[in-house]
Amino acid sequence: MIKTPDARWRLATQDIRLDQFESQSAVLFHCASGNTHLLDLFGACLVRFLQQGAMQQSELVFRVAESLNFELEEALQVHLETTLDSLQRLEVIEKL
């Protein structure tokens, strides 16, 4: 398993809308930019947890894997880290 740097993440803005359809992928509307993004199941879950408050990355990825009934294997961890990076680039989340 790769070593995850334990950053602390939070939403960059509360001004977002997240709508998930049929417990699958979701769309996220960033009110400030007016952009709409497609999130997979994992991305939607990450944002949902961060809507509850800031969280350490180690705890965040563990809780996402647990809530979706996935083993926290390397491939999933890499995918979640990539998704976090993407969400940061889109100014949806930020590091504390």
Added chain:
Amino acid sequence: MNSTIGSLGLAEFSRVLKTSGVTLKTGPFSYHIKSSLPAVQQGLHLLYADYALCTEAAFADFHISMNPVNSLRRWVRPKIHFCMDHKSPFLPMPLKQGLAFMEWGMNWCISNHVNDYVKLHAAVLEKNGRALIMPGAPGAGKSTLSAALTLRGWRLLSDEHALVSLTGAMVTPLCRPVGLKNASIEVIKGFDSGAVIGPLSEDTHKGTVAHLKADLHSDSQSDTPVKAAWVIFPRYSPGSSTRLEKKQKAETFLSAAKQSFNYSLLGERGYQSMVDLISACDCYDFVYSNLNEAIETFNNLKEPV
């Protein structure tokens, strides 16, 4: 009972269209149209024959005129210009493309000036009180498919714009002729010998274009909104078998929003409208090559749970 455009003889209709003009109501919008062009006069008289005739001064959302360019162009490769509210937004087009130019201009009025709805570039049809929205890029085969469905009992709500309400997943009808291009014209003529198809506009930037008279349903002129039930992305693929496959809703949302004229402009209201729409609808990709099989597939669609 109101008289219709078809109740006037062509000669009288042409005279009125050339002089005082005619107000044509399609869906929630009305156009005041004036034109001295025989192709436009004949085309409107044929394709809008069953629309209410209003020759008196009445409120109109858009004031349109189509007339020859006044210059040497009158004799050498004659051209025409389209004016909306006394402004000419396009370069002149060849005279022989008059009717297609008029229809495109009427579409442009909606595309550029209406923001009370999320407007999707889509064909929309209705059956049993439920609307089917077919967004698609040009060439996907949506007009051919919507023409065939219209000729087999579905009610056309629009060939060009899905007018989606800002809340509640309702679609407002905007029934106008279906634009057919190139091979589709003969396909539809062969599909139904009773199809009423207007004059050809040749050598346009889309090739040869003709329009199908599409107000074939008793409610065609109604503008009462209809609840959306299906969003289907059609794709004509020669020789393919007919395939209707579920499409993920979030992916459908993005694909449909890409086909919108004003989703971005409407901001969060546009987003909410699309959430309501996608939540209410079953979503599919559809590949076809056989129109009869396509119609059978659509006739068997179940209402969303």
